[in-house]
Amino acid sequence: MLVIFCSSKRSNRKTKFKVDPEEQMSTEELVRYYGYPVEVHTIQTNDKYIIDIHRIPHGLNQTANGCRPAILLMHGLVSSSATWVLNLPHQSAGFIFADAGFDVWLGNIRGNTYGRKHVILNDKQKEFWRFSWSEHAHNDLPAIFDKIEEVTNQSQIYYLGYSQGSTMMFAQLAEHPEFANRIKRFFALGPAVSMRNTKGFLRFMADVMYPIYKKVRAMFGDSEFVPKSYIMDWVVRHVCRGPMTHLCSNFIFLLAGPEMGNINETRINVYSSHTPAGTSNQNILHWAQLAYTGVFAKFDYIDKEKNVEHYKQETPPLYSLNNIDQNLKIHFYTSKTDILADPADVKDTISKLPKGVLKSHKILDKFSHLDFQWGLNAPKLVYYPILHTIKKLDQV
Numbered sequence: 001m002l003v004i005f006c007s008s009k010r011s012n013r014k015t016k017f018k019v020d021p022e023e024q025m026s027t028e029e030l031v032r033y034y035g036y037p038v039e040v041h042t043i044q045t046n047d048k049y050i051i052d053i054h055r056i057p058h059g060l061n062q063t064a065n066g067c068r069p070a071i072l073l074m075h076g077l078v079s080s081s082a083t084w085v086l087n088l089p090h091q092s093a094g095f096i097f098a099d100a101g102f103d104v105w106l107g108n109i110r111g112n113t114y115g116r117k118h119v120i121l122n123d124k125q126k127e128f129w130r131f132s133w134s135e136h137a138h139n140d141l142p143a144i145f146d147k148i149e150e151v152t153n154q155s156q157i158y159y160l161g162y163s164q165g166s167t168m169m170f171a172q173l174a175e176h177p178e179f180a181n182r183i184k185r186f187f188a189l190g191p192a193v194s195m196r197n198t199k200g201f202l203r204f205m206a207d208v209m210y211p212i213y214k215k216v217r218a219m220f221g222d223s224e225f226v227p228k229s230y231i232m233d234w235v236v237r238h239v240c241r242g243p244m245t246h247l248c249s250n251f252i253f254l255l256a257g258p259e260m261g262n263i264n265e266t267r268i269n270v271y272s273s274h275t276p277a278g279t280s281n282q283n284i285l286h287w288a289q290l291a292y293t294g295v296f297a298k299f300d301y302i303d304k305e306k307n308v309e310h311y312k313q314e315t316p317p318l319y320s321l322n323n324i325d326q327n328l329k330i331h332f333y334t335s336k337t338d339i340l341a342d343p344a345d346v347k348d349t350i351s352k353l354p355k356g357v358l359k360s361h362k363i364l365d366k367f368s369h370l371d372f373q374w375g376l377n378a379p380k381l382v383y384y385p386i387l388h389t390i391k392k393l394d395q396v
Helices: 001-005 028-031 081-085 093-099 133-153 164-175 177-181 201-220 230-238 242-256 266-275 279-294 306-312 342-351 379-394
Strands: 039-044 047-057 070-074 105-106 158-160 182-190 331-333 360-364
Touching: 001 266, 028 081, 039 133, 039 242, 047 093, 047 133, 047 230, 070 093, 070 133, 070 164, 081 093, 081 105, 093 105, 093 342, 105 133, 133 164, 133 177, 133 182, 133 279, 158 164, 164 177, 164 182, 182 379, 201 279, 331 379, 342 360, 360 379
Parallel strands: 070 105, 070 158, 158 182, 182 331, 331 360
Antiparallel strands: 039 047, 047 105
């Protein structure tokens, strides 16, 4: 990454660029910045990770009176709750759903900015980073749902999962079909489940790095993937704004796919300040495993003894989507031009779902993977259609 950044000849040490205040804000501060109410709730998972999640209880210029349907927005890989409030209020899902009358919850997971605590461990210890999206699915998600039910007294909520946020839910529903009883509707945005045809960074990880997994694990160990550092902060401050903004945007698009003209590039510095928000090397390797094998399964330790230790079998257990409760209502939002959630892989995922579970599938064009969270046209093409679906079918 630094090679890309340092190759630019446009830098000017004397040039000073305006700093957007949102760059240094927490999710709580971002929400308050635009005048919305916000709450921070702390959860503890069954394996003792401590995570802060955020709540926007109602919209702007509204009151706390009355019961609003709860919706949980779950971010993607190396992201956090901030992703839903990084654009202006009329462009950000967190604010749009709050203004539409929802009790909005912004989820977080272990290892990101708001999930770096543990009852026993600290984030400098290797043991802290021994997790992947399976732990997000089976440990983090239930704890978040428990907290939402405790606070709102709602036993069923709406769930919107973007990218890894959808992967987590599919894994949880496949292993624990009864979890469907806690979901009114599941909106899967850019769902990444089958990934045999994925491209970009994860394709590189799958084709180049995963086959030499043991060497990779020995090199990187159980630690954080791309940890925040002074260097990263410097890059955001000096590279992700002004005439060199394109370098940051090119790097982001290298990871998640080409830009389709839907991103406000004047806010790249804001996006870059909050992303990457943190995850483990094991999680990245689990994603590479998914792309390399094309099989939706738990993390493979590439060691029969370790697999037996964790799973009581020599190979990682598969997640069978056919186990998902047939009464669950799932709505897909995908794109023909999404290089991570490739159309062929999406088709494969849908084919494995129980009959009747998929209630709708909206296929977008000229819409990148990142557009689901930051696209300026996401409100028109994704968020408002979701609101229309809920209000039409559930009379909310």
